[in-house]
């Protein structure tokens with residue numbers, strides 16, 4: 367079975383030579399395999415198409431996709447239209463459990479949730495005509511979803527949603543978090559959420575002035591405070607530090623005892639402690655998505671990292687993602703790129719102290735620390751946008767900086783913008799090292815101000831690495847990237863500076879990402895919002911231990927070597943804390 371998808375936003379028959387029609391071998395022999403439809407966009411007949419893929423290659427706007435589907439797939443649960451996105455399978459919300467969906471952006475997760483909440487009636491792929499519920503229920507007879515779908519056929523379920531992108535909230539709501547939260551507190555739980563998520567200090571601020579991390583916590587509280595039949599949270603971690611991630615995860619687990627919860631989360635250490643089961647979602651983003659049967663969370667995550675789903679017999683990545691049980695060595699033979707001096711930066715209410723240190727040529731240096739502890743301030747000092755007390759740092763090192771909160775830099779196209787950052791855009795090296803790993807090709811003609819948060823993040827990462835510089839600082843590059851994209855940037859970052867007189871500093875809260883990406887770690891300690899201290903850089907083992915001992919979080923290893931957060935006060939947690947082994951194991955074997 368094969369499907370053809372036309373990405374309508376990228377199909378512009380008036381601006382191209384209708385290559386999809388001209389070059390189609392079936393059209394040449396007289397069939398109407400590709401035509402320009404009533405909407406003025408290409409329409410491909412899946413019955414007539416032979417899947418040669420010539421139109422896909424010839425289209426100048428990357429508007430077409432033709433893919434062969436895995437054989438086992440039967441009818442989709444939903445297809446938006448002819449040549450539209452197709453969704454196979456649905457997740458099942460379960461009473462008393464947190465159900466995770468693990469997969470890339472654009473794979474149909476929101477579509478599935480619209481179906482489960484009764485907002486979207488699944489059409490079983492038969493988009494030409496109206497389908498009635500009788501037909502849908504017949505299709506699902508004998509499956510686990512039957513009862514659930516029967517309920518939605520009778521009434522709409524009330525679903526409380528925490529959307530992926532929260533930046534729209536200030537556009538639709540003006541007032542304070544207090545006003546917003548009061549209006550959603552249907553369960554009378556507000557005061558406990560305000561405490562647990564530390565919202566009190568910003569309760570009376572104007573919503574539009576909140577930082578991304580503050581807004582995220584307000585949005586989570588607003589969703590969980592509602593009275594609903596099920597709860598859907600699309601990514602809870604962007605802009606939160608590890609402490610806040612765990613606090614949010616605990617609230618969700620608490621609510622899950624009473625109500626079904628479905629979540630999408632790309633920070634796998636958090637997903638692992640948060641979900642009971644996961645549905646893996648795979649396919650091709652914006653073309654088709656398959657949602658598997660539920661798997662136990664440990665097994666599901668491991669299969670995802672392996673890139674192979676044994677039950678489905680599907681390989682979706684040609685290499686596994688592996689973790690080292692021992693702290694990886696490296697960096698010892700590297701030359702110093704940048705020696706930063708001890709320095710102090712005082713603001714009215716906050717002081718940052720930096721003990722001096724060095725950044726080595728060719729290394730990726732991870733930075734760990736709570737929010738509000740001075741990481742961005744430190745980045746600003748290195749970049750020369752801020753001056754330390756007592757005068758500027760003397761250096762010739764050029765810094766390129768990607769801030770934590772990325773805004774569209776105007777309305778030019780992505781290609782125009784990237785060309786303004788580099789003179790090497792047209793080289794195959796640039797295409798191979800920057801455009802490909804970030805999958806930017808389909809976005810090149812899009813105006814910057816139309817990009818989603820995840821797309822904008824990828825463009826901002828590209829722009830940062832494109833500028834001529836010796837030190838690249840990326841503040842939370844993982845925000846809104848899915849797991850596949852996180853895996854790709856770890857390789858890309860290492861490759862970008864390896865063997866060069868340059869280094870990368872990555873500030874991030876996804877502990878797996880920091881583990882995979884870094885050679886050494888710089889740790890920020892102190893009291894958020896009051897004072898911070900930058901210490902290190904340390905080797906991986908010492909850096910992780912210093913950071914995690916402050917948080918009191920230990921990780922054990924499963925059979926595959928993947929780190930998993932220990933339950934606080936569990937036997938392993940206590941033992942590891944006593945031994946000072948927070949993350950890496952020295953000589954003991956895996957615990958599970």
Ligand code: ADP
Pocket residue numbers: 446450451470471472473474475476477478651652653
């Ligand atoms: P995810 O939540 O996994 O990021 P979505 O369910 O939002 O994915 O979208 C999956 C695909 O379906 C996207 O390619 C999107 O373009 C397409 N899509 C979403 N909503 C519609 C719609 N109303 N009409 C047509 N296509 C849609």
Ligand code: ADP
Pocket residue numbers: 713714715716735736737738739740741742743744894895896
């Ligand atoms: P992090 O990046 O670790 O989250 P920041 O460096 O952004 O932390 O901020 C640390 C503290 O410094 C915060 O309390 C913040 O309010 C304060 N701060 C940052 N920039 C300024 C500034 N320009 N003026 C006054 N206070 C600031």
Ligand code: MG
Pocket residue numbers: 738741742743770841
């Ligand atoms: Mg910051």
